[in-house]
Amino acid sequence: MLRKLLALASTTCAGALLFTYSALAKANRLETFVFNISENRIEFSTQDDIQPKGMLLESPARLVIDLPGTAFHRSTIKQTIGNAVQSVRVGQPEAGVTRLVVEFAPDLQVERETLFLQAFSPKHWTVQLPHKVAALNQTVRSNFIWPLIGELTAGFGWRVHPISGERKFHKGIDIAAPIGTPIFAAAPGIVTEAGWDEGGYGNKVVIQHADGRETLYAHNNRLFVSKGQTVRQGDPIAEVGSTGRSTGPHLHFEVIQGQQLLDPIALLPLRYILFDVAAS
């Protein structure tokens, strides 16, 4: 992994900070945006190499990251978060510039030395924030728990395939973890399917819940449950694998309500904020 640590350092710009990465920027687009709340970190990626510009501004305290030469073909997306990190938003302040803004509490002292912008690659960047998101404005969204603790590698909705560049609808979320890591039932229910899926899901488990929703767990290695079995929330039902149409060990997790697919992130305890930036 290419890892260029670029600490925000003082520059000649009064009150502003600038950091650069030598790369070309032309007709670019933002492809992913994730705020990992548990790690207090923002990650974003673009179609082509990008040279982001970061600024820490005051009153109100906010971190602004501009992506020059990057179009954002939709209106601003915003998510309120907590008391210290109040919100994040993505928008386009002027043609050809995509802007990411993290708003802090107005009276919060943010030390610029504690902010880091790193490049995993010239297309994939991460910003570590100094302050924990205090006192999440979290209402109970559902009774689900995370079926697997791992790295969220893909969100629900439209996405651009990293290799083919093809736009496809992703029916669930992907969470990566090593093969053999246990996967838990997100809620209590009855196992309605447990076995091999010909459609590309590999070893699959489906659980029917009392409220009518179903959860689906795909690409598993071993399965620990069988059809007709009753499971409690948090029971281990399978282990992480890479079976079926899969490029590496991960869980593909879906939530189904009748004919409808729901965004699992909206139903799970708040750990990540994902903006579906590839949709347009």
Ligand SMILES: [Zn+2]
């Ligand atoms: Zn998936």
